[in-house]
Amino acid sequence: MTRPAAGSGSKVPARVSPAIALAVAACRAGYSIYFTSLDDMVRNLKTAEAAGRLSNKLGTYRRPSVLVVDEVGYQPLERAEANLVFQVISKRYEKGSIILTSNKTFSEWGQVFGEEVLATAILDRLLHHCDVVPINGPSYRLKNRLKAIERETEVA
Numbered sequence: 001m002t003r004p005a006a007g008s009g010s011k012v013p014a015r016v017s018p019a020i021a022l023a024v025a026a027c028r029a030g031y032s033i034y035f036t037s038l039d040d041m042v043r044n045l046k047t048a049e050a051a052g053r054l055s056n057k058l059g060t061y062r063r064p065s066v067l068v069v070d071e072v073g074y075q076p077l078e079r080a081e082a083n084l085v086f087q088v089i090s091k092r093y094e095k096g097s098i099i100l101t102s103n104k105t106f107s108e109w110g111q112v113f114g115e116e117v118l119a120t121a122i123l124d125r126l127l128h129h130c131d132v133v134p135i136n137g138p139s140y141r142l143k144n145r146l147k148a149i150e151r152e153t154e155v156a
Contacts, residue, residue, distance in 0.1 A: 018133060019099045023068050026097075031065035038072045038085070045084040054084075061088045066097045073104035073112040082113040086122055093125040100126070 023033045036044075041061065048057030061067055067088075077085065092098055102112075106123055110116035 026066045033066045034064040035068040037070045042081045062091045068099045070101045072102035079114045
């Protein structure tokens with residue numbers, strides 16, 4: 001299988017735009033897609049666990065051919081939340097593709113998932129068969145806001 005390339009040019013943050021482009025390409029190729037933020041996924045898993053429906057909700061994230069998880073690392077997770085994420089990653093391991101977006105380096109994932117051992121277990125499964133696409137540069141939102149401030153300052 002060839003690996004699609006993605007570019008950025010829309011008004012979507014730079015690290016999300018390639019994820020969306022890859023998901024759209026996969027969808028056009030006939031693959032099922034599920035897009036979620038990590039925060040929403042964790043919230044849904046916790047709700048399902050409290051209601052005794054965790055297995056069913058895990059299926060929601062296991063079934064699609066491609067799972068896109070946005071904003072990994074935006075908020076640190078508690079141990080129980082990180083364990084729920086591990087369950088999703090573990091159940092998808094070698095069974096389905098995962099696209100993640102994060103503003104954290106892999107070395108910072110211990111802080112995101114609350115401990116190094118769990119972060120290492122997650123990364124071990126994610127990185128085994130993957131392509132990492134680092135996207136460096138200024139924040140799209142910040143860059144455009146700074147330009148707007150500069151224009152406002154020039155007018156004043």
